Amino acid sequence: MQQTSPAGNERYRRFIEQIDNLPALPAIVTRLMQVVNSPDTSADDAAKLIQKDPALTTKMLRLANSAFYGIPRSISSVSSAVVILGFNTIRSLVLSASVMKMFSSSHQPAIDKNRFWKHSIVCAIAAKAIVRQFINVRMMDPESAFCAGILHDIGKLIFSEFAQEDYFEVCEFAKECNVPLIEAEKKILGISHADIGRILADKWALPLDLEYSLVFHHEPMKADSLIDLVTTVHMANVLSHRIGTGLWENEPMPPEWDQARSILRMGEADFERILLALKESIDKSEEFFDIIK
Ligand SMILES: [Fe+2]
Numbered sequence: 109m110q111q112t113s114p115a116g117n118e119r120y121r122r123f124i125e126q127i128d129n130l131p132a133l134p135a136i137v138t139r140l141m142q143v144v145n146s147p148d149t150s151a152d153d154a155a156k157l158i159q160k161d162p163a164l165t166t167k168m169l170r171l172a173n174s175a176f177y178g179i180p181r182s183i184s185s186v187s188s189a190v191v192i193l194g195f196n197t198i199r200s201l202v203l204s205a206s207v208m209k210m211f212s213s214s215h216q217p218a219i220d221k222n223r224f225w226k227h228s229i230v231c232a233i234a235a236k237a238i239v240r241q242f243i244n245v246r247m248m249d250p251e252s253a254f255c256a257g258i259l260h261d262i263g264k265l266i267f268s269e270f271a272q273e274d275y276f277e278v279c280e281f282a283k284e285c286n287v288p289l290i291e292a293e294k295k296i297l298g299i300s301h302a303d304i305g306r307i308l309a310d311k312w313a314l315p316l317d318l319e320y321s322l323v324f325h326h327e328p329m330k331a332d333s334l335i336d337l338v339t340t341v342h343m344a345n346v347l348s349h350r351i352g353t354g355l356w357e358n359e360p361m362p363p364e365w366d367q368a369r370s371i372l373r374m375g376e377a378d379f380e381r382i383l384l385a386l387k388e389s390i391d392k393s394e395e396f397f398d399i400i401k
């Protein structure tokens with residue numbers, strides 16, 4: 109993939125040095141990602157792995173029994189939860205829970221983390237809804253889009269944790285000049301949260317669908333063969349901003365790519381309908397956050 113980060117920018121270099129100290133993903137998460145990506149894996153293999161981590165086991169069972177998934181009968185074993193929720197849901201749950209835990213301790217983050225996660229979860233819900241309504245689900249698992257949605261802006265969290273002062277300045281600039289955060293990042297730091305997404309995807313060996321969603325959700329036209337998925341995440345991000353789940357009140361939303369709706373075959377009426385449905389799922393996003401945080 110092409111590097112877009114401007115080498116030679118002093119702040120950028122400093123920041124990359126710091127990011128090198130970023131914690132690795134917990135071994136169980138890395139292992140689980142390999143397991144769920146392997147065609148030979150059974151639900152029992154994944155369940156055995158999850159059960160090694162009591163906190164994860166609890167979260168998984170709570171989620172499987174929550175209104176979020178709305179499964180009518182009670183699920184008491186991890187292997188049933190894996191069968192019912194599916195491998196990609198497990199991937200969403202495990203990755204997002206680990207990332208939340210990894211970044212839960214900072215004293216003075218530059219961004220409001222509750223708002224950050226709310227934006228991300230609403231984006232994930234929107235991405236799943238878009239796949240169900242506008243893309244053939246045999247071509248794309250809605251849960252893959254959910255996972256991509258939840259992690260799409262993770263670079264902002266890395267900035268907020270590892271470059272707090274710089275990122276405060278970025279947020280202030282965006283607020284004062286009323287510009288999208290990604291523009292302020294490029295202007296002040298010479299690097300955006302999408303660039304950080306690329307570094308993170310490398311460091312954590314994330315699968316390509318997640319990597320492309322992190323890197324290209326503001327410019328899906330560059331996503332080659334994954335253009336449908338990345339356009340889905342792009343549009344889900346637009347929707348999440350439109351219903352007001354930005355990082356602050358009236359955060360300017362980044363521009364929508366002109367061709368996004370035609371790629372998804374989403375008319376104006378469809379857009380409004382999905383927006384309305386999304387407003388009703390805000391409570392669901394809170395339930396998901398409560399369970400995995
Ligand atoms: Fe973004």
Ligand SMILES: [Fe+2]
Nearest residue numbers: 227260261345
């Ligand atoms: Fe976003």
